[in-house]
Amino acid sequence: MLKRLHLTASMLALFCIATFFLSTILVETMGARQSIAQLKHLIVSPGLWVLIPTMVLAGASGMLLSRSRQGRLVGAKKKRMPFISANGLLVLVPCAIALNLWAATGRFDMWFYIVQVIELIAGAVNLTLMGLNVRDGLRLSGRLQRAIPHGR
Template sequence: MKHMIHALAGTIAMILIFTFWTSTVISELVMDRNSVALVKQYLIYGLLILVPCLAIAGGSGVALSKPGAKGLVTKKKKRMAFTAINGVLIMLPSAFLLNYKAGRGELDIIFYIVQVAELCGGIVQFILLGLNFKDGMRMRRARLIRG
C-alpha cells in the first residue's frame, strides 16, 4: 500500500507541475492580462494539492527506504532534497508574488523576471521528479524480479 501511495502522490505532483507550467506559458503567449491573473490565482489554489502530494511522496519515499540504503534510493533522496529547497526558496515565493502582482495588474519587468525564474524552477522540478519516477520504476522492476 505504501508503494501505491508513493507512486500516486508523485504522479499527481508531476501532472500538476506540468499543468501549472503549460498553463502559465499558454496564458502568457495567447491570452489577455486578465487571463494571466486568473491563471496565477488558480495556481495558488493548485498548491493546496501540490504541496501535500510532494510531502506525501517524500515522506512515503523515506518510509519505504531501508536504513543504510544506497544506489537509486540515495539518488532519489538527494533529488527530493533539492526539489524541496527549490520549492521553498523559488517556487512558492514566486507563485505568491506573481499572483499578487497579476491581481493588481502589475505585469511589469519584475513580474516577468520572477516569471522566468518560476518557469525555470518548474522545469527543474519536473525533470527531478521525472528522474525519480524513472528510478522508482527501475526499483519496482527489480523488486518484481526478486519476487
C-alpha cells in the first residue's frame, strides 16, 4: 500500500510540474496576455493545491520506504530530495504566486519575464531531478533493469 501511495504521489507531482512547465512555454509563445494571466491563476489555484500535498506525500512515503533500505540508489534519491523540496518551496512557489499577482494586474514588464525565466529554469531542474528519482525508484522496484552495454 505504501509503495503504491509513493508511486502515485510521485508521478502526480512530476505530472503537475511537467504540465505547469509545458503549458507556460506554450502560452508564453502563442498566447495573449489574458491567456498568460489565466494560466498563472490556474497554476496557483488549483495547481499548487494539488502539487504541494502530492510532494509532501511523495517525500513522506519515500522516507518511510527508505527506512529499511540502503544502497547507492536509495542514497541518491535521498540526496536529491532536499534540493527538490527547497527548490519547490523557496523558488517555484514564490515565483508562481508573484507571476500570478503580476499577471492579474497586467504587469508584464521586465521583472515579470526575469521571474518567469527563473521559474522555468527551476522547473527544469526539478523535472530532471524528479525524473532521476523516478528512474531510480523503478530500478529499486525491479520494474526497470539497468542497461547492459553491448560486447559483454
